[in-house]
Amino acid sequence: MRRVRYVVAMSLDGYIAGPNGEADWIIMDPEIDFQALFDQFDTFIMGRRTFEGIGGAGGGNSGGQTTVFSRTLRQEDYPNVTIVSENLEQALAELRAKPGKDIWLFGGGSLFRSLLEARLVDAVEVSVIPVLLGEGISLLPPKPSSERFELKLANSRTFETGIVSLEYAVEYEPA
Numbered sequence: 729m730r731r732v733r734y735v736v737a738m739s740l741d742g743y744i745a746g747p748n749g750e751a752d753w754i755i756m757d758p759e760i761d762f763q764a765l766f767d768q769f770d771t772f773i774m775g776r777r778t779f780e781g782i783g784g785a786g787g788g789n790s791g792g793q794t795t796v797f798s799r800t801l802r803q804e805d806y807p808n809v810t811i812v813s814e815n816l817e818q819a820l821a822e823l824r825a826k827p828g829k830d831i832w833l834f835g836g837g838s839l840f841r842s843l844l845e846a847r848l849v850d851a852v853e854v855s856v857i858p859v860l861l862g863e864g865i866s867l868l869p870p871k872p873s874s875e876r877f878e879l880k881l882a883n884s885r886t887f888e889t890g891i892v893s894l895e896y897a898v899e900y901e902p903a
Contacts, residue, residue, distance in 0.1 A: 730828055731830045731850040733831065735853045744835065757889045769792060772794045772795070773832070774833070776801055777838075778836045798813060840868065877898060882895045882896060
């Protein structure tokens with residue numbers, strides 16, 4: 729079964745994007761091998777806001793399959809990607825069951841929360857960028873009465889730029 733990995737950059741104060749979705753604060757560290765990272769995936773999933781934020785209409789050029797979870801986008805407008813508007817959990821279960829590399833949950837704190845609550849995220853991999861934004865889009869948006877999720881550190885690395893890369897396995901309580 730393929731793993732769903734939430735791979736994301738985050739400010740030290742917990743934001744994955746600025747208040748207007750900006751990511752200009754993310755350091756491109758020369759020590760990080762982005763090609764090696766991308767080579768671990770052949771499927772990318774994201775929500776509508778992330779999809780539109782990265783240029784939407786040109787989506788699907790990642791070298792892999794791109795699936796966008798959205799109730800408002802129409803499939804006929806985006807032939808290069810798969811639009812899923814309902815049965816998110818079933819669609820993701822089908823993706824996980826197909827042969828292939830891991831699945832990158834790309835951006836989107838709200839989608840991350842939904843998939844985490846459905847117990848469909850296997851790993852959380854955060855690169856902490858040494859910047860304080862003060863406001864923005866949270867890694868995990870708040871929700872009243874949300875449950876707690878336990879993580880187990882699998883790997884960590886510190887780069888000369890001050891970026892700290894943390895890789896965690898998600899450990900779900902038995903249902």
